[in-house]
Amino acid sequence: MATQDAPWADLPFHLIPTPGRGEAVNNLPVPVWIAREMTCAHNGILRGLNSIYQQSIHVAKPEDIKDLLKYTEFWCGWIREHHDAEEEFYFPEVERLTGVKGLMETNVAQHHAFMPGLEAFSKFATETKVEEYDALKLRAIVDSFGETLTKHLTDEIETLLELKAYDGAVMKKVYEEFDLKLRAGDKSVLFPMVLGTCDAGYEGGCLWPGLPGPVMSLVHYWFERKYSGVWRFSPCSTWGEKRPLTFMAKTE
Structure with a gap:
């Protein structure tokens, strides 16, 4: 377990409070359930972003730098796929079901606000040569968009919580379809990334993304093998256990 005074992946960009925390998931109104999932x-x-930021200044060996850059590349791909699925499927469906054109417009505009920084971060991850790695440059890029991204991720939850007046069953079905689209990526990248950033004990516990135990074992013992060095940068274990940041631990 990570100690309370050790730098961890909950800073510098603050996590979002969990909607409906303390309540049984099955008892949550659908909009709260959707907001909780999101x-x-x-x-x-x-x-994931905090993990990169915190550990970036502590890597020195070529193989560690290479794996950090790959982890960064995978993180950029994850958020890009997440927001593409929102813009291309989920947001249009929400507007169609509510009949409120432009309901998600602010959220889409926020995507565009942080996208230049995200693209610069992705370019840094894919084009930086190991021998030219500069942790301060990495941090400067993150600083250029991190707060804007955090505000967007937080504000979107409030938008979802405001959907209480609409048909819950239909809204839940659309969200589940959206979630399935998100799970269609490369399982050797997507599943280790998602599970490795999920703190199951956060604010009393959250059973997310709700994969059966055998599937989680498959991820750990099979899907993680392809990029095993990369997942050293994950802040959590496959089973959602908060763990010390690998490279911070070596310097404490």
């Missing part, structure tokens, strides 16, 4: 995903994104 919060878990968004907090995973933030933990």
Whole structure:
């Protein structure tokens, strides 16, 4: 377990409070359930970014730098796929079901606001040569968009919580379809990234993304093998256990 005073992946970009925390998931109104699910995903994104930021100044060996850059590349791909699926499927469906054109317009505009920084971060990850790695440059890029991204991820949850007036069953069905689209990526990348950024004990516990135990074992013992060095940068274990950041631990 990570100690309380050790730097971890909950900073510098603050995590989002969990909607309906303390309540049984089955008892939550659908909009709260949807917002809770999305919060878990968004907090995973933030933990991944924080993990990169915190550990970036502590890597020195070529193989460690290479793996950090690959982890960064995978993180950028994850958030890009997440927001593409929102813009191309989920947001249009929400507007269609509510009949409120432009309901998600602010959220889409926020995507565009942080996209230049995200693209610069992705370019850094894919084009930087190991021998030219500069942790301060990495941090400067993250600083250029991190707060804007955090605000967007937080604001979107409030938008979802405001959907209480609409048909819950239909809204839940659309969200589940959206979630299935998100799970269609490369399982050797997507599943280790998502599970490795999920703190199952956060704010009393959150059983997310709800994979059966055998599937989680498959991820750990099979899907993680292809990029095993990369997942050293994950802030959590496959089973959602908060763990010390690998490279911070070596310097404490």
